[in-house]
Amino acid sequence: MTVRTMTTVSFADRVVLVTGGGRGLGAAYCREVARRGAAVVVADNGCDVDGNGSDPTPANDVVAEIVADGGRAVACVEDVSTEKGGQMAVELAEGEFGRLDAIVANSGNVFNAPVDDWPTERFESLLRHHLLGAFHVVRPGFEVMKRARYGRIVLVASAAGIFGQHGMLGYSTAKTGMLGLMNVLSLEGADFGIATNAIMPMARTRMADAVTGVGADDPDGSAFLDTLRQDQVAPVVAYLASEACTQTQTVFSAFMGRVAAVQIGISRGWTSPDGSLSAEDVAEHLPEILDTTGLLVPRTLYDEMGYVTSPESLPPK
Template identity: 65%
Template sequence: MTEISLHGRVALVTGGGRGLGEAYCHELARRGAAIVVHDSGTATDGHGHDPEPARNVAASIVAAGGRATACTSDASTEAGGSEAVAVAVRDFGRLDVVVANAGIIHDDQLTDWPTDRFEAVLRHHLLAAFHVIRPAFAVMKAMKYGRLILVSSAAGVFGQPGLTGYAAAKTGMVGLMNVAAIEGAPFGITANGIMPMAGTRMADAIMGEAAQTADGRAFLDTLRVDQVAPVVAYLASEACHETHTVFSAFGGRVAALQVGVTRGWTSPTGTLTAEDVAAHLPEITDPAGLLVPASITDEMAFDV
């Protein structure tokens, strides 16, 4: 099989200063892409600002013979997201790939989640992605080429106790991906998602004290960043024609998320009652023959 190359391409990776984001930067650079390492350097709770992580990653790529620049703006703001895209175009003349990876984490039971924390998590994940993808999409549309990769999470798609804000934000990334994939198709722009798991700062924060136990460390050590970064490299490449798909990646396993609807039950008269729903629940929830729509229009058009 021909080696996947990103020579001549320019990639912007948000949250690129540490953890999985850093791994994405190095993998894309190793395959020839010029990298905008975007990271404001906040702590996992969203506080603080440190330009060094982004600068260090960019410097290490350059030292290895690659091309990279750091951007430390705050993508959770409209101006910060636009600045990241502008840096890519200014320094490298184009923008081919966006990996929307930035985010923070909080862990509270649902009844204890403060509104300001919920809003902060949405800003640093979902709005940060939107603020970068919207201006990037315009650049890609003009070039008639682009690769958008949105980092989601199984914690959102399937749920995880304590992560209300994180789960909501990460599931929102799938909605953003869905629309970007549909609108990008006529312009050669693919939009895909990834649900990664790896032993990073954020994983440590989620696990808390358990992450410092022998069993906890052993578990996290099985979830390596190098088991995820190659999936992102594929999605960032010309070899990828897949779009509108979310990939699960951890522990050496790669799988695709299928979001579908059952064939359900249709009232013969077109009207129904709550009692009808209760009576036909086995048919409504039967997963046999699951339908996987490509859009809301597809679901409405299915002949069930």
């Protein structure tokens, strides 16, 4: 029997900005936090999966749906991958609702090709729509949160970046960059009540269909993608964006009803007795270097330095 602890994750009097909120998981995030009382800025310029074009319809449709259900929402159809667009999204939240409490950086596009077939402009496009799309909203939003001494930031990463995936060079690189944002935002936000986490979601969306190439001629593939439901991810994002979440600098994996935490650590390694080493030393001691027994999980680069300079402080295996 599964025992569920009943608590209320509420967004009453909170304002949440969701980039890429017009379709797919982004729209699911908007609906979930709105259902829990949030006023929502649905930021989506309506570009296609390649990152081209614009269409205000998706963002406006999500807003209309939330308002029809008795919620509060406003659409921002600016391109948040630009400095101007990100600033305008944050200003819209403050202007319309008087505050900004949480940001879900979800916007992006997709392209799939072998490494040697990746055009430069495609690679740059992925970095712009994912990584800069987060940075240009988070930077002005972080300033607002510092003044309020409260904030929640959720950065949408991907297992394709952290663990790798064939054909996804630009996407994987951009999504792994979200972890760099998370680490610094977590450290700099700690004294201001700002918690920042990342999520690696899996769910069926138009981008997932585009990457996998699943179509009407592949019923088995389509049936599997249907098991990756958006309602298995949106509640996790809602928790991370809420006041109930005090965790920070953590990567969560969420799909098919499972929620897990990702740890990025270092092995205890091998240390040269006299501080000098050779390539032959590396080869000879490779088993010790690769041994993950007693894995260390530093929070900052200084933590790792401390493990080396003060080995007596290491926790026991």
